[in-house]
Structures are given as structure tokens and as C-alpha cells.
Amino acid sequence: MKEIRVLGTGCAKCKQLYAKIKQQAGELNIEANIIKDEDIASIMSFNVTNIPAIVLDGKVVSSGKLLSDKEINEILTKS
Amino acid sequence: MLGIFTKLADWSIDKLGLSLDTNLGKSIHFFIEDTTKIFILIYMLIFIISLFRAQLSPEKIKIYLSGKSRWYGYFLAVFLGVITPFCSCSSIPLFLGLIAARIPFGIAIAFLVSSPLISEIAAIMLFSMGTKGMFIASIYILTGVIISVTAGWLADKFTLERYLVYKPNIVEIENTKTDKRSEKIKVLIKYAHTFALDTLKSIAIYVVIGLMIGAFMHGYIPQEMFIKYLGRDNPFAVLMAAIVGIPLYASHAGVVPIIQVLLEKGVPIGTSLVALMSITAISLPEMIMLKKVFSVKLLLIFIVFLLLAFIVTGYLLNFI
Numbered sequence: 001m002k003e004i005r006v007l008g009t010g011c012a013k014c015k016q017l018y019a020k021i022k023q024q025a026g027e028l029n030i031e032a033n034i035i036k037d038e039d040i041a042s043i044m045s046f047n048v049t050n051i052p053a054i055v056l057d058g059k060v061v062s063s064g065k066l067l068s069d070k071e072i073n074e075i076l077t078k079s
Numbered sequence: 080m081l082g083i084f085t086k087l088a089d090w091s092i093d094k095l096g097l098s099l100d101t102n103l104g105k106s107i108h109f110f111i112e113d114t115t116k117i118f119i120l121i122y123m124l125i126f127i128i129s130l131f132r133a134q135l136s137p138e139k140i141k142i143y144l145s146g147k148s149r150w151y152g153y154f155l156a157v158f159l160g161v162i163t164p165f166c167s168c169s170s171i172p173l174f175l176g177l178i179a180a181r182i183p184f185g186i187a188i189a190f191l192v193s194s195p196l197i198s199e200i201a202a203i204m205l206f207s208m209g210t211k212g213m214f215i216a217s218i219y220i221l222t223g224v225i226i227s228v229t230a231g232w233l234a235d236k237f238t239l240e241r242y243l244v245y246k247p248n249i250v251e252i253e254n255t256k257t258d259k260r261s262e263k264i265k266v267l268i269k270y271a272h273t274f275a276l277d278t279l280k281s282i283a284i285y286v287v288i289g290l291m292i293g294a295f296m297h298g299y300i301p302q303e304m305f306i307k308y309l310g311r312d313n314p315f316a317v318l319m320a321a322i323v324g325i326p327l328y329a330s331h332a333g334v335v336p337i338i339q340v341l342l343e344k345g346v347p348i349g350t351s352l353v354a355l356m357s358i359t360a361i362s363l364p365e366m367i368m369l370k371k372v373f374s375v376k377l378l379l380i381f382i383v384f385l386l387l388a389f390i391v392t393g394y395l396l397n398f399i
Contacts (some may be wrong), residue, residue, distance in 0.1 A: 009171060009368055012281060040171065040371050041245060049137055049176030064133075065270070066277055 003033045004075075005055040007043045013066045014052035021054070024072050032076070081116060081207060088112035110290065113207075113336075117286055118279060120203050125278045128162045128199060129271035135159070137173070137180035144182060152186040153231045157224050160193030161202075170194035171368055175245070184240040189231030192385070196360040197223035200282065201331040208339055215342065218396065219352055226356075226388045233384070242377035285333035293336035296344075305344040316350045317393030321386055324357025326366075331359050349396030353389045361385055 004021060008014020018036045025032050037043065037055075046055055050064025054075060061075055088111040089099075097104035140159070144152050156177075163170055170191060177187040197220060205216040234240070309316045334355055341351045361382065369378055 010364065013277070040175070040368065043172055044175050044179065044245075047176075047179075049173045050135075051172055065274065068273070 001031050001033055002057055003035065003055075005035045005037050006052060007037050007046060007048055007055060007063075008052040009040060009043065010038055011051065017052045017054070017066050020067075020069070021072055021076070024069065025076055028073070028076060030076050084112050084116040084119075087115055113290060114286065116207050117204055118283070120207055121200055121282070122275045122279055124199055124203050125275035126271045129274040130267060132162060132274075133267055133270050135163070137176040137182065140177065141180045141182055144186070149183065149185070149235070150228075152183065153189045153228045154224070156186045156189040156231060157193040157197070157227045160190045160227060161197045161199055161220075161223075163190075163194050171365075171372065175372065178243070183235060184238075184243075185231040185233075185235030187231075188234040188239070189227045192230040192360075193223060193227035195365070196227060196356060198331040198359065200278075201335050201355065201359070204332070204335040205338075208342075211342075215348065215352075218348065219355070222352065222392050222396070223356070226385075226392065229388070230384060239377060239380065242374040242380075243372065244374050245372040282330060282332035285330040286336070289333035289336035293340045296337065296340045300344075302344050305341065305346050309341065309346040309350050311347050311397060316346075317353055317390055317397065320350050320354040321357045321389040321393060324354055324389075325361055325382065325386060326363045327358050328362030328364065329358050331355075334358050347397040349393040349398075352396060353393035356392075357385075357389050360389075 004025075006014065006018040006021060008017070014036075018034075022034055025034060043051065043053075046053065046060055048060060048063050052066065053063035054061050054067070056075060056078070062071070067075070088108045091111050092099060092104055092108050095107070097107060099105060099108060140155075144155065147155075160170070163173060174187050174191045174194075177190060178184065202216050202220055205219055206212045208215065307313070309320070338351050338355045341354070342348065366378065366382070369381070373381065
């Protein structure tokens with residue numbers, strides 16, 4: 001099962017991104033462990049300075065923007 | 080240049096069959112002119128800024144700063160603070176990124192202070208306010224720059240870095256991959272457009288609420304009230320504005336229309352700007368987040384410094 005970690009310190013866009021990913025994963029029936037990570041030390045450990053960021057199985061795949069539905073879809077369906 | 084929005088509002092009022100002699104006509108005219116003007120200006124501004132922001136990384140800033148003087152660094156940091164997100168929750172990670180990239184602490188602090196303190200959105204909204212707008216926007220930016228640079232300088236002078244609780248790992252400079260240039264520009268423009276549109280969407284509601292509260296205050300609260308409580312003759316007005324605003328938080332986009340009314344009703348510029356800065360610069364959620372990074376002592380120094388800076392700024396501006 002893939003692990004998707006949404007990094008954000010609680011900004012509006014971070015919350016929106018997390019909600020969008022959760023919703024789409026549900027719609028697409030993708031089993032994933034979706035985590036919202038708000039811990040600043042943890043965020044920094046991924047060397048991310050622009051939030052919100054998405055970490056897919058330990059790798060940063062996007063940072064600094066609220067992705068569109070299509071972009072989220074691509075990340076979710078990427079194996 | 081801004082006259083086009085007045086013309087648009089004139090035209091709309093005409094089409095709606097309203098007259099500028101009625102209160103309703105006047106309110107709608109004000110609303111159409113201000114919302115279209117603010118939205119279009121903000122879109123353009125954020126679009127241009129996003130082109131820069133997309134390329135921003137602590138590593139690049141470090142390379143850029145190497146060999147330049149410390150003062151140059153403070154001012155560059157403040158500039159970065161202006162063009163980065165106005166929400167402090169997103170500036171803290173970049174602040175830590177700067178420290179991880181071994182950029183001097185004071186420069187990182189100048190960035191941390193200026194990022195929420197000086198908002199490009201607030202500046203452009205103040206600017207669009209009419210004849211005095213340019214002057215007020217300049218004062219707003221200038222005082223913000225002075226406060227941020229002073230904060231950075233003091234942080235270095237008293238080596239406040241030792242009070243940092245969270246020490247980020249030092250990051251090695253990585254080479255970023257380069258795409259084809261034309262491809263890159265296309266992606267960049269798309270990013271800038273999306274970012275500008277997202278920003279507009281997220282602040283639209285605050286602008287509208289702010290404009291509505293502003294319009295209400297404009298029409299229903301008598302001028303004497305403002306003068307009595309926030310006027311030049313009340314020596315505590317600045318103090319009050321600064322202290323009350325510190326824990327409070329509201330979006331720049333929502334506060335500026337209210338500040339605009341305060342200014343029109345005769346509240347002095349110092350008191351008005353202090354209210355704007357204090358409400359938007361630091362808030363309870365930000366303090367909680369900073370608590371994880373700063374020691375209690377540093378957090379207190381940070382808050383007291385801002386409070387004092389606002390009070391001094393307020394009294395100075397009122398005095399001039």
C-alpha cells in the first residue's frame with residue numbers, strides 16, 4: 001500500500017489539499033495510507049520549504065502548490 | 080490608469096438604471112469600482128510575483144548572497160518576505176530552510192518578520208485607495224522594511240540564534256534539474272496563473288466581507304466616535320491598537336478596507352497602520368507554531384520587539 005504524506009503547518013491550502021487527496025482516493029478506490037503531517041521537524045526532514053507538499057512513499061513529488069484534480073489523479077494512479 | 084474602473088462602474092450603474100444621486104447607486108458604484116479594481120490588480124501582481132517565487136529556494140538565495148554584505152542580505156530578505164505568502168504558517172518552513180542552508184540568522188529573522196508584516200496584497204489595496212493611496216502604501220512598506228531590517232540586525236547583534244530550540248540539519252546544496260527552456264516557461268506561466276487565481280479565490284471572501292464592514296462603518300458609525308476613541312487626542316489609541324491586534328488575526332485582504340474607512344474618518348495614519356500591522360503580523364496560531372522552533376525567551380523577545388516597534392512607529396507617524 002502506498003503512503004501519501006501531506007506536509008503542511010495548518011495553512012488553508014494545506015488543509016484543502018489534504019481533503020482533496022482523501023476525497024479522490026476514496027472516489028478512485030485507491031487504498032493508500034494518507035497522512036497529514038503538521039510537525040515542523042518532520043516537514044523539515046523532507047527538506048521542504050514551500051508548503052503544502054506531497055510525499056509519496058518517502059519521496060517529495062510536489063511542493064508549494066495546491067494541485068488540480070488532474071494532477072492529484074496522476075499522483076494517486078502512479079505506481 | 081485606474082480611471083478605467085470608475086468608467087466601468089459608471090457604465091454598470093447606467094446599465095442597471097440606477098442614479099449616482101441615490102445612496103443605493105453610490106454604494107453599488109463604490110462596490111463595483113473597488114472589487115474590480117482590487118481583483119484585477121491583485122491578479123496581475125500575484126502573477127508577476129509567482130514567476131519569481133517559483134524559482135525560489137534557500138540554496139539559490141544562499142548562492143546569491145555569498146560575498147555580499149550583511150546589510151544587503153537584510154534588505155534582500157525583506158524583499159523575499161514581501162513576495163512570499165502572506166500567511167506566516169507558510170513562511171516558517173522557509174525560515175527554517177534558510178537556517179538549514181546556513182544563511183545568517185539575522186537575515187532569516189528579517190525574512191520571518193517581513194513576510195507577514197509587509198503584504199504585497201495590502202500594499203496594492205492601499206495603493207488603489209485614491210489620491211492619498213500612494214503615500215499611505217509607501218509609508219506602510221517603508222515602516223515595514225525598517226522594522227524587519229532592525230529585527231534582523233538586532234538578532235545578529237545579540238546573537239539570538241542560541242535561543243533557537245529547533246536546529247535544522249544542515250543541507251548540502253543540490254543541483255536542480257533543468258528542463259528545456261521553452262517547456263520551463265510554459266510551466267512557469269501556468270504555475271503563475273494558477274497561483275494568482277488560487278490566491279484571488281482564497282481572499283475574495285475576505286475582501287468582500289472587509290468591503291461590507293467598511294461600507295457599514297462608513298455609513299453608520301458617526302465620525303465623532305472614531306475621533307473620540309481613535310483620534311489624535313487620545314494618547315492611548317496607538318497603544319491600544321498595537322496590543323489588541325497582536326493575538327488577533329485577520330487576512331490582510333479583509334483588514335485593509337476597514338483601515339481605509341478609519342483613515343477617511345479622520346483616524347491618524349499612525350494609529351491606522353499600527354492596527355493593520357499588529358492584526359496581520361503576528362497571531363496566536365503563529366506564536367504556537369513558533370514555540371516549537373523558538374525558546375520561550377526568544378518568542379517573548381520576538382513579540383515584545385514587534386509590540387514596541389509598532390508603538391514607536393504609531394506615535395512617530397502620528398507626530399509627523
